[in-house]
Amino acid sequence: MNFDHSHYVPCLRWKQGEYQAVLRLHEKAKKKFTPLIQVPEFGYDFEKGKEPKVIDKHIEPFAKRVHDKWGKLPCFVDLKLINPSVRLENKTHPVKYVFDDLRRRGCYSIPVTGLGRDKAYQQAIKSILIKDKSGVCLRVSIEEAAKGSFATDINSLLSTLNVQVDNCDLIMDLVTPNFEPLDGFSKVIQNIVKKIPYLAKWRTFSLIGTSFPKSMGGIKTGVTNIPRHEWQIYKIIIHSFKKAGLRLPTFGDYAISHPDIPDLDWRVVKPKVKIRYTVDDKWYLVKGKNYRDYGYGQYHELSKQILNSGYYYGPTFSWGDKYIQQCANGGSTGHLTMWVGVDTNHHIEKVIQDIASFYDS
Structure with a gap:
């Protein structure tokens, strides 16, 4: 697998809304991005007051869903959301089970690991490398990359996995930093990136992050504009990296989600209906009232607001736009899951267009 800075790497929790969004993308769009697919977290059982004991049923459908929704196109697969101490009933490591x-x-799945994964996780990754010979993706945080020991830590991991750097993809995950001021933070990123070991040798190099809010609770009913700081700063970074002669990273984000997992009891919460519509440099968010008391019929009016906003891209832009x-x-x-799919589908098509337009200019 190989791609350059004009590609796209969205990080997606592989749940119904996300994988249906990917399935319904235009075929030409599917060749312009490589998803970082996360095996969804092992959900909390609020009725029993604990995590389910058996992970087997949780991860059993994952590979089939990757195959059915994404096919045999390249993807990164990460199990970082799964508790590292969990094993299947037959004592198999979840990483081994998923990749088998x-x-x-x-x-065509590239395993993802990082500096903080435990010995058993790294051993499972190493076994996959030996079998598949497709390389590995190293996902590191900006805090890890900023450490003085980063080069030593990277070399140690490469040695543990017995893999050459040119057979490794590097993803620097900003997660959810305070992006502002954008110019100042872009300089921080540049100072860190220029010290990354083997910068020119990694098979691919991506920079991902998001400014999408962790909770919709504090956002008022009606229309709200939320800046896409990760996209704004990426454009600043590319201009400064070109001047400095640094390798240009591929853009990535978390689509229309926040990476932190909300610890909510879905039996009692009352989520409000919303459409997260991605436009140039921001999300145009329209929000209604909670669906339990006021119903999903609110989506008719919210969809009309998108059509009349001046931002609507038309029904042929994406499956999501046609649905709206x-x-x-x-x-x-x-329902709520359907709208995760609608919003994610539009978002991916929009970001692919954004990247193409940016580099064409």
Whole structure:
């Protein structure tokens, strides 16, 4: 696998809304990005007051869903959201189970690891490297990359995995920093990146992060504009990296999600309906009232607001845009998961367009 800075690397928790969004993308769009797919977290059982004991059923459908929704196109697969101490009933490590299943289905999946993963995790990754010979992706935080020991830590991990740097993809994950002031933070990133060992040798080099809010709770009903700081700063970084002669990173984000997992009891919470519509440099967010008391019918009006906003890209732009138009015209309102798919589908198509336009200019 190989791609350059004009590609796109969105980080997606592989849940129904996300994988249906990916399935419904235009075929030409699928060749312009490589998803960083996260095996979803092992959910808390609020009725029993604890995590489920058996992970087998949780991860059993994962590989099939990757195959059915993404096919045999390249992807990164990360199990960092799974508790590292958890094992299947037969004592198999979840990493081994997932990649054995992906391999059986012919999926082109690159395993993801990082500096903080435990010995058993790294050993499972090493075994996959030996079998698949497809390389590995190292996902590091900006804090790890800023350490004086970073080069030593990287060399130690490469040695542990017995892999050459040119067979490794590097993702520097900013997660959710305070991006502002953008110019100042871009200089911080540049100072860190220029010290990354083997910068020119990594198979691919990506920079991901997000400014999407952790919670919608503090956002008022109606229309709100949320800056896409990760995209704004990326454009600043590219200009400064070009001047400095540094390798240009590939852009990545968390689509329309925040990376932190909300610890909510879905039996009692009352989520409000919303559409997160990605436009130039921001999200145009329209928010209604909670669906438990006021119903999904609110989506008809929210969809009309998108169509009349001056930002709407038209029904042929994406499957998500077509769904919004149909809903505005009285069609199905769907449910919350459906709208994660609608918003994510539009977002990915929009970011692919953004990247192409940016580099064409």
